[in-house]
Amino acid sequence: MKVLNDVYVMSNGVKIPKIGFGTWQVPSGDVAYQSVMMALKNGYRHIDTAAAYQNEASVGQAVRDSGIPREEIFVTSKLQSHIKTYEDAKEAFEKTLKELGFDYLDLYLIHAPWPWNEIGKNCDEGNVEAFKAMIEFYKAGKIKAIGVSNFSPKDIDNIIKHLDFVPHANQIAYFVGHNQEETDTYCKEKNILIEAYSPLAIGHALNNPTVVEMAKLYKKTPAQILIRYCIEKGTLPLPKSTHESRIIENTQVDFEIKASDLEILDQIDDDPRKWN
Numbered sequence: 001m002k003v004l005n006d007v008y009v010m011s012n013g014v015k016i017p018k019i020g021f022g023t024w025q026v027p028s029g030d031v032a033y034q035s036v037m038m039a040l041k042n043g044y045r046h047i048d049t050a051a052a053y054q055n056e057a058s059v060g061q062a063v064r065d066s067g068i069p070r071e072e073i074f075v076t077s078k079l080q081s082h083i084k085t086y087e088d089a090k091e092a093f094e095k096t097l098k099e100l101g102f103d104y105l106d107l108y109l110i111h112a113p114w115p116w117n118e119i120g121k122n123c124d125e126g127n128v129e130a131f132k133a134m135i136e137f138y139k140a141g142k143i144k145a146i147g148v149s150n151f152s153p154k155d156i157d158n159i160i161k162h163l164d165f166v167p168h169a170n171q172i173a174y175f176v177g178h179n180q181e182e183t184d185t186y187c188k189e190k191n192i193l194i195e196a197y198s199p200l201a202i203g204h205a206l207n208n209p210t211v212v213e214m215a216k217l218y219k220k221t222p223a224q225i226l227i228r229y230c231i232e233k234g235t236l237p238l239p240k241s242t243h244e245s246r247i248i249e250n251t252q253v254d255f256e257i258k259a260s261d262l263e264i265l266d267q268i269d270d271d272p273r274k275w276n
């Protein structure tokens with residue numbers, strides 16, 4: 001698939017493959033190892049993990065065992081959301097590198113602006129401290145690009161204001177029904193790449209009647225419509241699956257969605273906070 005060889009270029013000139021393989025909720029050990037192996041075998045060159053997923057060791061092992069040169073695979077990991085001091089961030093990054101078994105990382109993100117068990121807490125100071133440590137590793141060449149995840153424009157402004165550094169990427173929940181217009185517009189203005197996690201809405205959006213109908217029209221699957229939507233919107237989808245047929249299906253997105261159909265998809269409002 002051509003799309004597997006396509007890249008976005010981040011604001012610092014670093015190239016990042018347009019589709020990444022997500023590993024959230026993929027259990028460490030054989031499942032994570034085999035999934036990443038299957039993804040690499042089927043042409044993915046971009047793997048997304050995080051310390052919080054507790055599968056960095058398996059992901060790193062698969063990357064190292066794949067036989068593909070390390071520099072041909074783009075790997076992202078993330079600083080755990082509760083780590084908000086300079087020293088702890090430094091220690092955590094060293095641990096991530098060790099778990100992965102790498103001597104550098106392609107992209108490192110602050111996983112969230114607040115600890116997951118204290119969503120909304122003001123951690124402005126801690127985020128600046130953590131990002132300061134990341135800038136040091138970036139300048140030392142240990143990380144090729146640095147960014148954030150789940151950050152609002154206000155959270156990013158805090159980093160820019162105190163460190164005079166614009167993060168290269170912001171990874172957010174982004175899918176048909178939840179396209180986070182405010183953050184999307186802000187990031188595009190600042191040339192911050194949006195990475196779209198849960199591009200299938202953890203499976204939820206696959207059954208949306210409009211998506212199902214459009215998939216029939218384009219002779220594609222709902223998953224392919226949802227993944228292509230992210231690309232058409234200039235974001236970088238991170239689909240995940242533990243099944244090889246779906247891992248392959250999710251890369252078969254070399255088609256275009258017409259502007260008028262994108263508008264229809266844009267209008268779907270299915271915010272995950274309303275699910276329960």
Ligand code: A2P
Pocket residue numbers: 022197198199200201202203206223224238239240241242243246247249250
């Ligand atoms: P599975 O691992 O059993 O394939 P998201 O990327 O939005 O978080 O969605 C991931 C979920 O969607 C997982 O439950 C995954 O299940 C499922 N999934 C991934 N790809 C497909 C696909 N092509 N068709 C149907 N379900 C999929």
